[in-house]
Amino acid sequence: MLIFERIGSFFGIVFGIAADPVNLAVLFGSVLLGILFGAMPGLTSTLGVALLTALTFGMDTALAMICLLAIYVGGTYGGSYSSILINIPGTAAAAATALDGYPLACKGEGGRAIGLTTTASAIGTVISMLFVVSISPIISSFALQFTSFEFFLLALFGILISGTLTSPDLVIKGWISGFLGLFLACVGRDLLQFYPRFTFGFMELESGIEVVPVLIGAFGIPQIIQVLKDRTKIAEAQKLQRIIPEIGTVIRNIPAIIRSALIGVGIGSVPGIGEDIAGWVSYGTAKNTSKHPETFGKGELKGVLASETANNACVGGAMIPLLNLGIPGSPPAAMLLGALMLHNVTPGPMITFEHPTFILEVAAILLLASCAMWITGMLLAKQVVKVLRIPAQLFMPIIGLLCIIGSYSLGLNIFNLYLMLPVGIICYFLIEMGYPIAPLVIGVILGPMADENLRRALMVSQGSFLPIFQRPVALILFIIIVWTVISQFEFYDRIKKKVVLFILRKRERSTAGSAETNNSGEKTTD
């Protein structure tokens, strides 16, 4: 009965949103803006969400969520345009798409590939939306039993796993990046005793570092510097033919689409890991499970479908830990968390009590955004492709101006600008030296949660760490954290090899021993 009630209220929300023309206009406008952001090399969905956060500040929460989720969905999908047509991924999420997308476009099948990826992306988003609706109540009720130790460990796990999986170079750099984020979160008066930490007498730092300007700086400024410094040249776009996909091809690929969507949801729900990893993992899985892996990289439609379905399914996946635990599942989700906080919505286990219909609203927006994305993709693909001709040198300075006014407008504080720029330049150097930025951002967001919960937990236990080993969830999280860290070192591989060898030898000995006993038994009977 409860399920039917939930389904009923879900569709009620869907129709409620769709019935308002303002909502629809914002939805389609934001999806289109997202597609443009995703399609233009150098701009990302994270940057799109970051810049739009400033614009949605004055809107009511529901409309702001429509705007931000729509740009997130559109931006994730939009990256496929430049990947397929000019062999430059518009976003990191679409990097795997370029491997097979561009060869398809060279064969004159660019339109077909875009049509199919549009459909697959929409299906991927819808599947992820189903997971948001179905899994969220379970996770929420489970998370309600968490105590401060669990929350501290969860925040630490989020930072470490994000550092481990997003690091383009050494894993240590990912972890350092995460701890740098935690340091930034320490700035300001501490939440328990209001002691000023690292404020250096600046009044503006007393309330801590504002998250959104830091995020805008961390994602926007390095992007502008990289694109303009390296003078990225854009190739001539391949021509588009028929875009509407053949239903037969879609149906034939449904199992692959569902598999990729599940991979996307799974990866998206791991804290801090973005759509790019989902795309690569799904592409790799499609290649490994294919009967003809040699066709991948030469224009295989399944490769394009795998990465595009997974990266869009990641959007819903990233919403699961964000809404239920307050831990962002991807960098754009981190931006969304910042936006939600601005609108006085605090995601976490209490969200179902404080805002009972919020998760359903998010799911409804995801459903509508995927429909809007499909319609916009089908109708405007040929027009959107034209933006690929705009040189980055023309729009990047304007993005710079948007970063500045966006950072300032949240809080109307010039100091945000003074902070945003150095953070951006430092992040640029970190990126150049192989440090990932996502863990830093996750660290800034999860820092207060980790700090507060660690001290609160120790207060309850009177300074004892023993409860970690007494509470099952805390223990599991602790073991996972220790394993995540240890498994990255060489000695772990050596120990693992020795253990495996030891077990194999023991098995061999026991089988040899039992064979000998059998032989001797046979001899005795003889």
Add this chain to the structure above:
Amino acid sequence: MLEKDKLRKADIFSGGIMALFGLWIISQGLKMPMKDSWGGVQNVWFVSPALFPLFVGAMITLLGVLLMRTALKTVGFNGFKRALGWLASPDLIRFLKSPATMRFYAIAGLFTCFVYIQVPRIDFFLCSVLFLFVFITMFYFADDELLKKFFLFYLGINAFFLMFFVFDLQTKLEPVMSQLAGWSAGFGIQTDLEPALAYPVDWITMAFTFVYFIYIGVAIRKTPELRKKFWISLVLSVVPPFLIGTIFKYFLLVPMPAEGLAVWLLDDIWYSYFQSWFS
């Protein structure tokens, strides 16, 4: 990202910097109340505000040292010595003067001047036009020599502004501006010009934008293929600030960081003609 070989050498330094940074965090953490009383509350170590910074500092130090160790193991001591030697060699100067590095200086310099000197003090619309005009022309023309010239020009403008604000020339200009207002009154245009003359720095910004316009025109006179790019740059420098600024100022009701001549003019237009449409 750098190449792998260079990256490892850079890791030795970045790991060292991180370790030192971690130590600094620890030293700052140790200054925070650990067991003594703060705000009437007797502290214990596990509620101390220092606990988390100490943990973070210790982790950054440890990871920094680990990074250094890993990098040293890969590069070897000789590699490290070579990297140190590179820092004292003419190669470093060559790197610092390379076109890509120049482009980085240009972007960082533009943003720094804009954010720290102009945005807080000059009308947002006007300084944005100048910023975009310089920024777009510097990179859209795709000529490193022109980039250098334009960047130096922008630096010169900002050096002037810096002096202007440091020596408070605005106050010193006030008698001149009131004199101008007096002359304008003589011509019967007092009501129109008097408020506008209250923003000398905005007039100077507009003058600099015009001078920059002329300067580019002179710089590209021998390269006709840049003329089209020049006009595109001009349009894209003027339209977006007014579009973005108008949305923020009049639709989202966000006051601009500094409001001057352009805002005064836009306010006049907005409240006289458009506000009734949207209210």
